[in-house]
Amino acid sequence: MNDSDSDLQLILALNLKCRELKKPAAQGFHLLDTSDNKKISAKEVKVGLSKCGKDVSVDRAKKLISHFVPPGGQMNHSQYVRFITSIPKPVLVYWPVHGRSDFCQAMLVAGNVTYELDTDTANSWPAAKEETPFGQIPVLHHGDMTIGQGGAINRYCAKLAGLYPSGVVEQATCDMYLEQIMDIFSGIFKAYNETDKDTKIEKWKMLETEFLPKNFKLLEKNLVASGKPFLGGDEINAADVAFFALYGIYSKASLDMSIAMADCPKLQEAYDATCKFGGLPNFPKRYLYFSSDPSNPAF
Ligand SMILES: N[C@@H](CCC(=O)N[C@@H](CS)C(=O)NCC(=O)O)C(=O)O
Structure with a gap:
């Protein structure tokens, strides 16, 4: 790792640390609990970085936080906030x-x-x-x-966001779900690209009653086989969050999602928990681009 990408790597490390501590991610400024005045040490930054696949010495970790803390010191809350706010937003x-x-x-x-x-x-x-x-x-x-x-x-x-797993096996599993979920998203174009109104209505119905039920059952099958509560395993990760987004796009397109979820109790539980996860209860509302409702301009 060279110095130029170190700030972003540190953010990743801090966000992973947040996940461990079950705190909101770094750019929410809450990594460190001001009430008990916990501090993050260079050693913890080193551990966090190694979880991102970046091995640095404790000395290097010290250097990374050295702009924000006195020599040999640890990052306290206000220094941490100063550090984080110096990172450009995506x-x-x-x-x-x-x-x-x-x-x-x-x-x-x-x-x-x-x-x-x-x-x-x-x-x-x-x-x-x-x-x-x-x-x-x-x-x-x-x-x-x-x-x-x-x-x-x-x-x-x-x-x-600290939602991507660190182990290669967990990454591969997460990627598998991300790819599958994007394939299910792409199914929406079967209806969206149709120009004939009646055929388009039929295609949206097919998505609602065949395509989504079939694909959600496949996710359910894998979830059941894993024996874990979430697509991400024991904890919510990027796979569950991607499913949240997928579900949102189709449900906002006015499809009856209860049809697809009917035989997917585990997926339903995982989805319900994901809806309450982190900032997702306040996921921003945007305009509709996809709608199965012929009276909606987005149809
Ligand atoms: N595989 C690309 C597909 C991107 C894509 O299809 N983008 C569309 C909007 S969703 C686009 O840019 N359309 C305008 C254009 O192609 O000029 C990705 O996942 O980013």
């Missing part, structure tokens, strides 16, 4: 609608990571098309970094 380019970017926004919101939604660039689309990595949005800017591709952005935001 800026997401997307329209103010529920759709593909709900996944990464759900990660950030779940982890209480503050971010900006740049709707101006999106609303003036395609003016900025050539400036994006692949001519499409979502695009995420964070500091000097710019990335395209929703899947990459979702994972990056999950890491910022």
